[in-house]
Amino acid sequence: MRFFATCAKGTEGALRRELSGLRLPAVRGDRGGVSFEGALEAGMRACLHARTAMRVLLELARFPAPDAAALYEGARAVAWQDWLDVRTTLAVEATVSSTTITHSGFAALKVKDAAVDVLRERLGARPDVDPKDPDVRIVLHLARDEATLSLDLAGAPLHRRGYRAVTTEAPLKETLAAAVLLLGGVDPALPFADPMAGSGTLAIEHALRARRIAPGLDRAFGFQRWPSYRGGPQSAWDRMKAAARAEILPRAPAPIVARDGHPKAIQALRLNAAAAGVEADLEISQADARDLQPSADAGAIVTNPPYGERLGGGGEGASAAEARVAGKKLQGFYRGLAEMLVRHHGWTAVVLSGNPLLERAIPIRPAVDHRLWNGPLEAHLLKYELP
Numbered sequence: 425m426r427f428f429a430t431c432a433k434g435t436e437g438a439l440r441r442e443l444s445g446l447r448l449p450a451v452r453g454d455r456g457g458v459s460f461e462g463a464l465e466a467g468m469r470a471c472l473h474a475r476t477a478m479r480v481l482l483e484l485a486r487f488p489a490p491d492a493a494a495l496y497e498g499a500r501a502v503a504w505q506d507w508l509d510v511r512t513t514l515a516v517e518a519t520v521s522s523t524t525i526t527h528s529g530f531a532a533l534k535v536k537d538a539a540v541d542v543l544r545e546r547l548g549a550r551p552d553v554d555p556k557d558p559d560v561r562i563v564l565h566l567a568r569d570e571a572t573l574s575l576d577l578a579g580a581p582l583h584r585r586g587y588r589a590v591t592t593e594a595p596l597k598e599t600l601a602a603a604v605l606l607l608g609g610v611d612p613a614l615p616f617a618d619p620m621a622g623s624g625t626l627a628i629e630h631a632l633r634a635r636r637i638a639p640g641l642d643r644a645f646g647f648q649r650w651p652s653y654r655g656g657p658q659s660a661w662d663r664m665k666a667a668a669r670a671e672i673l674p675r676a677p678a679p680i681v682a683r684d685g686h687p688k689a690i691q692a693l694r695l696n697a698a699a700a701g702v703e704a705d706l707e708i709s710q711a712d713a714r715d716l717q718p719s720a721d722a723g724a725i726v727t728n729p730p731y732g733e734r735l736g737g738g739g740e741g742a743s744a745a746e747a748r749v750a751g752k753k754l755q756g757f758y759r760g761l762a763e764m765l766v767r768h769h770g771w772t773a774v775v776l777s778g779n780p781l782l783e784r785a786i787p788i789r790p791a792v793d794h795r796l797w798n799g800p801l802e803a804h805l806l807k808y809e810l811p
């Protein structure tokens with residue numbers, strides 16, 4: 425079977441390394457994700473262990489679909505009865521970029537019709553559609569007149585690990601935070617500090633990794649609702665989870681500092697860390713980021729500073745004079761952050777920055793400058809080796 429795991433744009437390298445580390449066969453990076461091969465267990469393993477994957481798709485068919493009739497016929501050729509029975513609900517989700525079929529809802533309808541027709545013919549009855557919470561989620565990707573039909577193993581996207589009890593402003597997705605840690609080469613055995621932790625995503629993801637807690641251990645997955653699950657896959661899944669639980673370290677090997685200047689963020693941080701089961705691993709406190717002092721000879725500062733809007737107070741509707749004052753204030757703040765970074769001699773700093781002013785304020789050239797996307801926003805992962 426062929427799988428395709430998706431991830432945030434710019435983080436494919438991190439996902440490829442993770443899947444190779446799981447020793448999955450034929451791992452190959454592509455745009456927006458990574459493909460691999462294997463039995464259903466390979467896909468389940470990716471769901472359980474991959475920290476940077478957003479979804480894991482099992483490819484069922486790939487065929488030319490220059491028009492709606494070809495799409496319907498291609499979808500009819502799939503042995504849907506292998507994946508659904510008359511009691512399973514289904515939904516079809518489509519992304520299309522085609523010249524002849526331009527409406528994704530229409531394309532999804534064609535695939536749904538084909539699947540339902542096949543099941544009615546072969547099983548004598550048709551399953552129901554449940555667009556909100558289906559048992560089986562079918563995914564159509566139609567690009568350049570080629571259709572790919574897949575099943576979504578994860579169900580709810582994998583970034584929803586289940587520990588985000590409270591959100592603050594501009595939280596990172598869990599999968600993106602994990603990618604920042606991997607792409608930044610952060611060593612889980614060394615001290616860690618995020619002085620602008622917000623809801624704590626980077627610190628929590630670091631703690632999960634440091635304690636070898638698999639990201640999918642405590643959530644439900646789409647494949648568990650597939651009719652075929654109760655055969656072999658269920659016991660394979662139970663064994664996989666038991667093996668993953670046996671790997672967990674009782675505590676993180678080095679201190680993990682998570683601070684923020686805002687009391688609401690501290691509240692969210694504590695609740696989220698507790699929900700993730702890593703509260704005891706985190707040293708949480710309210711403080712100004714610029715006051716952070718080195719707590720050891722080496723370690724990593726990993727942080728995602730504010731982009732500017734909240735700090736500067738400028739934003740839309742601000743006059744030119746107000747915007748100038750806001751810009752100056754932001755530059756001053758970034759200079760303070762740069763001073764804090766450079767006094768961490770011997771440390772590594774990994775900064776996810778959405779504002780070029782920050783890079784300009786740091787008087788050292790980054791060893792790594794990697795472009796990635798935080799949703800629709802372009803950001804730079806900057807890695808500094810602090811002398």
Ligand SMILES: C[S@@+](CC[C@H](N)C(=O)[O-])C[C@H]1O[C@@H](n2cnc3c(N)ncnc32)[C@H](O)[C@@H]1O
Binds near residue numbers: 619620622623685731
């Ligand atoms: C972009 S958010 C970080 C989001 C975080 N990575 C998450 O996933 O939730 C930036 C954070 O910096 C904090 N912050 C702004 N100025 C600060 C300062 N001077 N000292 C400490 N924290 C500050 C804000 O409260 C906010 O939580």
